[in-house]
Amino acid sequence: MSxxxxxxxxxxxxxxxxxxxxxxxxxxxxxxxxxxVIGANGTGKSTLLQLLDGLIFPDHGHVTAFxxxxxxxxxxxxxxxxxxxxRVGLVFxxxxxxxxxxxxKEDIAFGPLQFGVAEEEVNRRILEVAKALDxxxxxxxxxHQLSIGEKRRVAxxxxxxxxxDVYLFDEPTAGLDPLTVxxxxxxxxxxxxxxxxIITATHDLHIIGEIADTVYVFGRNKSIVRGGSxxxxxxxxxxxxxxxxxxxxxxxxxxxxxxxxxxxxEPHD
Amino acid sequence: MxxxxxxxxxxxxxxxxSALSFIKEATLSEEYANRKGFLxxxxxxxxxxxxxxxxxxxxxxxxxALIGTLYGFxxxxxxxxxxxxxxFFARTLLFIPLFSLCIVLPTLFGIVTPGxxxxxxxxxxxxxxxxxxxxxGAVLFVVRIATSxxxxxxxxxxxxxxxxxxVLRLFGVPQIFVLTVSMCYRYLHLFATMVENIFTAVKSRVxxxxxxxxxxxxxxxxxxxxxNRTTHMSEEVYMAMLSRGYTGEPRLLxxxxxTPKDWLWLLCAIIICSGLFYKGYFL
Ligand SMILES: Nc1ncnc2c1ncn2[C@@H]1O[C@H](COP(=O)(O)OP(=O)(O)OP(=O)(O)O)[C@@H](O)[C@H]1O
Ligand SMILES: [Mg+2]
Numbered sequence: 001m002s003x004x005x006x007x008x009x010x011x012x013x014x015x016x017x018x019x020x021x022x023x024x025x026x027x028x029x030x031x032x033x034x035x036x037v038i039g040a041n042g043t044g045k046s047t048l049l050q051l052l053d054g055l056i057f058p059d060h061g062h063v064t065a066f067x068x069x070x071x072x073x074x075x076x077x078x079x080x081x082x083x084x085x086x087r088v089g090l091v092f093x094x095x096x097x098x099x100x101x102x103x104x105k106e107d108i109a110f111g112p113l114q115f116g117v118a119e120e121e122v123n124r125r126i127l128e129v130a131k132a133l134d135x136x137x138x139x140x141x142x143x144h145q146l147s148i149g150e151k152r153r154v155a156x157x158x159x160x161x162x163x164x165d166v167y168l169f170d171e172p173t174a175g176l177d178p179l180t181v182x183x184x185x186x187x188x189x190x191x192x193x194x195x196x197x198i199i200t201a202t203h204d205l206h207i208i209g210e211i212a213d214t215v216y217v218f219g220r221n222k223s224i225v226r227g228g229s230x231x232x233x234x235x236x237x238x239x240x241x242x243x244x245x246x247x248x249x250x251x252x253x254x255x256x257x258x259x260x261x262x263x264x265x266e267p268h269d
Numbered sequence: 270m271x272x273x274x275x276x277x278x279x280x281x282x283x284x285x286x287s288a289l290s291f292i293k294e295a296t297l298s299e300e301y302a303n304r305k306g307f308l309x310x311x312x313x314x315x316x317x318x319x320x321x322x323x324x325x326x327x328x329x330x331x332x333x334a335l336i337g338t339l340y341g342f343x344x345x346x347x348x349x350x351x352x353x354x355x356x357f358f359a360r361t362l363l364f365i366p367l368f369s370l371c372i373v374l375p376t377l378f379g380i381v382t383p384g385x386x387x388x389x390x391x392x393x394x395x396x397x398x399x400x401x402x403x404x405x406g407a408v409l410f411v412v413r414i415a416t417s418x419x420x421x422x423x424x425x426x427x428x429x430x431x432x433x434x435x436v437l438r439l440f441g442v443p444q445i446f447v448l449t450v451s452m453c454y455r456y457l458h459l460f461a462t463m464v465e466n467i468f469t470a471v472k473s474r475v476x477x478x479x480x481x482x483x484x485x486x487x488x489x490x491x492x493x494x495x496x497n498r499t500t501h502m503s504e505e506v507y508m509a510m511l512s513r514g515y516t517g518e519p520r521l522l523x524x525x526x527x528t529p530k531d532w533l534w535l536l537c538a539i540i541i542c543s544g545l546f547y548k549g550y551f552l
Contacts, residue, residue, distance in 0.1 A: 055512060101448075103431055
């Protein structure tokens with residue numbers, strides 16, 4: 001089938017050969033899908049996204065992207081590397097790492113310039129992207145001196161400037177204020193409506209309903225314990241609880257103590 | 270419990286922290302570069318070239334008065350670039366004694382520059398004579414150093430370091446070098462911040478860091494991991510670059526916009542320099 005974008009087959013990966021991060025992961029991602037990958041800390045979500053972005057390669061099994069195997073040496077020549085990089089963009093979990101240029105403007109320009117986009121076009125894109133993410137006032141700033149939320153928006157802008165077909169987001173909303181979270185969700189939804197494929201790693205269950213149709217739950221065994229539509233997964237309390245994704249809360253309310261579960265779909269008072 | 274050893278360690282700790290924040294402030298702050306003043310408004314290329322011309326002039330002129338004129342001009346520029354004059358003096362003064370003392374001292378004395386003695390002294394059997402040409406030379410030298418240092422400080426205060434680095438490309442420095450140096454800058458900032466944070470964090474847990482063995486150990490260990498963290502980060506930064514299409518030769522924006530104002534400024538700079546040269550060498 002031609003609309004398959006990623007095919008992950010029995011992928012195993014370990015860091016330095018001794019810290020297992022993924023053990024036997026299987027998934028198929030089609031064009032235009034909205035996917036969420038959820039799981040507790042350290043279950044291998046970031047590792048998966050880096051595999052999909054062709055930055056690391058499996059010890060076992062394989063990843064196919066756009067009908068071609070992702071192999072370490074297939075990216076050696078500039079042309080094939082660029083063909084892939086133009087189509088897939090990763091927003092890293094740590095925006096401090098993603099932003100390495102001396103100014104916000106240059107960071108946004110970095111991707112398109114590597115692909116040989118003409119400078120006038122790059123300048124046009126900088127303005128367009130800055131407007132979309134509301135960072136026009138930050139263009140001349142030094143990236144590492146920005147706040148976390150500002151950095152995150154700049155990081156997204158730097159990927160948006162490439163205009164890839166597939167967006168990989170690693171914890172796009174962690175540590176952000178509600179308004180910025182809203183802004184980023186809206187961005188993801190709009191991108192999806194424009195036909196982009198979106199894969200988001202998160203443990204923020206509140207946003208999943210909007211940013212994903214399909215959810216994969218990663219368990220402590222570092223593989224997928226469940227995959228399915230977002231409703232069916234979000235309604236499976238025992239699954240979420242046993243995977244550290246929801247927890248029992250003990251609250252004080254006006255001197256009275258009460259206990260309740262934190263549920264993704266019902267905002268708690 | 271005022272053990273002198275403890276006091277000294279406390280002092281070392283405090284001065285280390287203040288040295289760190291000074292380095293951060295002096296080398297990494299862009300407060301003045303972001304102000305809206307005269308020099309900040311110029312194209313960095315034109316600014317750098319004109320300041321190079323001023324520097325060459327300051328170094329070649331042989332009259333303290335002419336170099337002094339240039340120094341006065343430098344102060345006026347600082348004023349119009351919204352740099353607090355006292356801060357400016359403090360920055361330059363910091364470097365001047367360092368530079369001048371070690372080079373000037375030997376020339377002051379008769380051993381190197383013979384001539385009419387101005388002042389002689391005898392200290393524990395050593396005869397010292399300060400000579401007229403020696404003194405004049407020293408004055409010239411100090412003025413020259415003060416002016417050169419001021420020019421360099423003024424240029425660096427009013428230009429973002431990323432732009433200064435970009436100017437390097439004009440002189441044929443490869444882009445990979447420019448990108449690497451600007452990333453080093455970033456790491457320096459990150460490293461300084463991390464060490465500062467570690468000190469604060471450890472202090473909040475064990476009190477004064479250097480008075481307790483435990484505290485010292487934590488700091489040592491943390492500095493080691495900080496190093497690991499920065500090297501690990503550079504690997505990740507490399508991945509982030511790959512992810513956005515980097516394949517070995519970075520391409521960066523080359524936008525500079527020269528305005529008529531920049532050309533006018535360059536013209537002024539040339540006139541000033543040649544005027545000073547003319548006065549110094551032909552009049
Ligand atoms: N550079 C590394 N070196 C060694 N082990 C690592 C490294 N990066 C990750 N790991 C290990 O790999 C496993 C998966 O890590 P990963 O970062 O993919 O998890 P994650 O699901 O993204 O977690 P989080 O929600 O905290 O971001 C973890 O057990 C982690 O300890
Ligand atoms: Mg992660």
